[in-house]
Amino acid sequence: MHAPAQLDLFDTAPLAPPKPKRARRTHPSVPDAPAASVPTALLRAADWILLNSSGGKDSQAMASLVCRLAVKLGLLHRVVIVHADLGDIEWEGTRKLAEEQARRLGVRFEVVKAEGGDLLARTVARFVKLKAKAETQARERGVDPTAMKVAPAWPSSSARWCTSDLKRGPVRTLMTRLVAELGDLGRPVRILNCMGQRAAESAPRARLAAVEIDRPASNGKRHVTTWRPIHGWTDVEVWKEIARSGLPYHEAYDWGMSRLSCSFCVLGCEADVVLAARLRPKKAAEYIAVENQVGTDFKHGLSMRNIVERAAALDAEHGELRRPPRGTAMARYVGKKTTREYLARADRDRLGLAV
Numbered sequence: 001m002h003a004p005a006q007l008d009l010f011d012t013a014p015l016a017p018p019k020p021k022r023a024r025r026t027h028p029s030v031p032d033a034p035a036a037s038v039p040t041a042l043l044r045a046a047d048w049i050l051l052n053s054s055g056g057k058d059s060q061a062m063a064s065l066v067c068r069l070a071v072k073l074g075l076l077h078r079v080v081i082v083h084a085d086l087g088d089i090e091w092e093g094t095r096k097l098a099e100e101q102a103r104r105l106g107v108r109f110e111v112v113k114a115e116g117g118d119l120l121a122r123t124v125a126r127f128v129k130l131k132a133k134a135e136t137q138a139r140e141r142g143v144d145p146t147a148m149k150v151a152p153a154w155p156s157s158s159a160r161w162c163t164s165d166l167k168r169g170p171v172r173t174l175m176t177r178l179v180a181e182l183g184d185l186g187r188p189v190r191i192l193n194c195m196g197q198r199a200a201e202s203a204p205r206a207r208l209a210a211v212e213i214d215r216p217a218s219n220g221k222r223h224v225t226t227w228r229p230i231h232g233w234t235d236v237e238v239w240k241e242i243a244r245s246g247l248p249y250h251e252a253y254d255w256g257m258s259r260l261s262c263s264f265c266v267l268g269c270e271a272d273v274v275l276a277a278r279l280r281p282k283k284a285a286e287y288i289a290v291e292n293q294v295g296t297d298f299k300h301g302l303s304m305r306n307i308v309e310r311a312a313a314l315d316a317e318h319g320e321l322r323r324p325p326r327g328t329a330m331a332r333y334v335g336k337k338t339t340r341e342y343l344a345r346a347d348r349d350r351l352g353l354a355v
């Protein structure tokens, strides 16, 4: 839903100049560049090897690769898998799946969760703040506060507060705990923070370095190096690693989703969000309610109302979605034979666990 005709506060009378931002200071002990870029050297140098897992295919492939290397180096005891729990906005069973993957890999599992509500609650709270700010500015300039333009409250590629609030921030609280667990080493604790991001996902991700110092997360007590072990991998390589590992993957991929994490991602492609609306109509309705509340579209140029209409049109044309056979997503990349072997192994493992 679009907001009513509004007066744009930003292109009329000049505002007071913004307060200069304080430059963020990094502790002088934090290095400018990583000491190593070779995987074995990175792993050996780390006090903690932290694997960020959304439960999605890329993070599970990254986790199984890093754990395989850590086993060879005798460093598995330093590995921790962390999952940022997004609540009901992520696909059902994601947290349990990440935990199961960690258990099968034989490593410690931690869950972190942001305080202060999920993405929808935060979008509403952010709208209230932005609106109050715009009204204050309007009053200061003698403009009618009810006719002002409020900045979009939803996260977007240029205001990706969802990742920092719901994932990055909570993971840093775990880093603080892990540092405390090691006590005084007489030097900053070295954390190797591993991510499943890949260049093939998007142009911004392609620009990310495979290894870099995370200066904002580092301080006098911890030095954090970000490592993206599968940055150069293709989809096929990811699925081959999953097949090789035998770890279970989320069924949302078999339904046809290309990515996991939030069912409705503000950065997701249209096919994904329409499919998600077919699979989670009640959650889609909640997004529409928030769109109405905050007066802007969930995705830039695409409202949840439109998404739901497209989902309904597909349901009307093809009937309700039927559960696809297990392994559908994997078979597309690694073939039916490898997928059959993977499923047989997964079933054996499951039976073994049940016994």
Ligand code: SF4
Pocket (backbone or CB within 6 Å): 155, 162, 163, 166, 260, 261, 262, 264, 265, 266, 267, 268
């Ligand atoms: S999956 Fe999308 S909407 Fe969810 S936190 Fe990540 S970028 Fe934001």
